[in-house]
Each structure stands twice: as structure tokens, then as C-alpha cells.
Amino acid sequence: MKLCKTDIELLVKSYQEEKESEALVKQFSNFINKYYKLFTFENIDFSNYDIRYFLSCYLADNVDRKSLRRGKYHSKQDISNAYSVLKYLKQAFKSLDHEDIYHEVLIPFLECANRYKDMNKSFSAYIYEAYKYELIRHIKELMRHQHTSQVMLPNCNESDDELSDNLHIELEEDLILNHPFWLNGINAQYPFSELTREGRLILTKYYLERNTDKQIGRLIGKNRRSVNRSRLRIVRQIQDKISQGEVKWARWSE
DSSP states (O other): OOOOHHHHHHHHHHHHHHOOOHHHHHHTHHHHHHHHHHHHHOOOOTTOHHHHHHHHTTOSOHHHHHHHHSSSOOOHHHHHHHHHHHHHHGGGGTTOOHHHHHHHHHHHHHHHHHHOOOSSSOHHHHHHHHHHHHHHHHHHHHHHHHHHHHHOOOOOSSOHHHHHHHEEOOOTTGGGTTSHHHHTTSSOOTTGGGSOHHHHHHHIIIIISOOOHHHHHHHHTOOHHHHHHHHHHHHHHHHHHHHTTOOSSOEEOO
């Protein structure tokens, strides 16, 4: 069901405050899916202005950009240019399955939702304008990370999966970890009081609710790798505090 402007604004506010994205994402599923289908099925819908405009941003020649953006009918050169851009962009997603590709096109949407402020422009109008530029930035970051991953080797003796599996936390606070006060740090005890709200949310979702890194990423608008790195960084911090005797109600499982 299509919601009115006021109801959509409430969904955006709910996401900004509570990171509950499901209803907002569902409302804009058609918008998100057209980009997902672009990268998954590699079929360009030339009748869609948003897709044409997005692809045209990667063309160096101003005449080519304008030609691809305008009208319904496009020359063979326009079509060739568009598919050349798509082939280039597919490099960012080449190692991802369909579910991961969907998540990667969702992240820029949630980033836009998180930054949105009502300034005489509805969220719908804002997202149609802002999303493509956020997606461009996100793809650039994916490509940068992909290149870095190819030339950098891990420098540790223990894998991330082994490290995360070894952590067993027994908390006196377990029953209140989902409480907004705890998540916002109001009644969080040390060392959790030193974490960001996002850090506490990641711990809650992963260790208490047994969500995967991918599920958490979808909730907070980050990719799985980013969530995994953040979680393991927190784990290592807690490990250090345990070894120093600073944390009394957590232990490493044998």
C-alpha cells in the first residue's frame, strides 16, 4: 500500500531514531529493485530516466551524457555507451551473490534516509535526486576496497571467524540489552558505556538475538564486511579488558 507523504516522513524518522528499516524499505522496494535488477541481470531499462541518468554520470563526454539522458529513443552509440558503463560498474559486484548485491544497493538508500532532513522537500523527492549520487560514492568505495583487498594480506594468526566463535559473553545486563536506554548508553555499564550506540546495537543483535553480520548490516545500512570488522574490533577490545581483569561478568569459552 502506497503511503502518503506524512506517513513516509514518520517511517524515515523511525529509521533515523530506532534503525527500524523494514517498513521504509518495503515502501520503496520498486525504487531499490530497479537498481538491483540493473546489476544482477545486466539489462538496462532505457525507458527509465533514473537509470539512464545514473549511467550517464560515468560518461566523460558532455554530449554523450545529454544524449543518454533525454527522450525515449536512443542511438546505437547511446546504447553502447550505457552497456560499457554497466560492464565497468559490474566489477564492483563481481564477487557478490544476488543477496549481497541487493544489500549493496540498499546501503546508499539507508544512508540517504539517515541524512534526510525535511527542508520543504518530501523524502520521496529527496531520494530520487540524492540516491544516485550516494550510489556512485558507494560503488567507488566498493571498488577501492576490492583493490585494497587484492594487494593486502591478513596479518594475524587467528581467523576472524575463529576469534568471534571463541567469544562467549555472560552479562548481568542481558535482559535489558534491547532497552533504548541501554542502547543509547544511559544505563550501560563499563565497558559498554564507552561504545557507540551502533557498537552496542551490533553486539545485541549478534550475540543476544543471533543475527548474522549480513542481517545487522541490512538493519544499520552497512555492508557485511564493515559490520564484521566493527564487531571483531569490539571483541578484541573486550578481550583486552578481560585479560586485564577489568571485566568481571564476561569470559572466554573453552
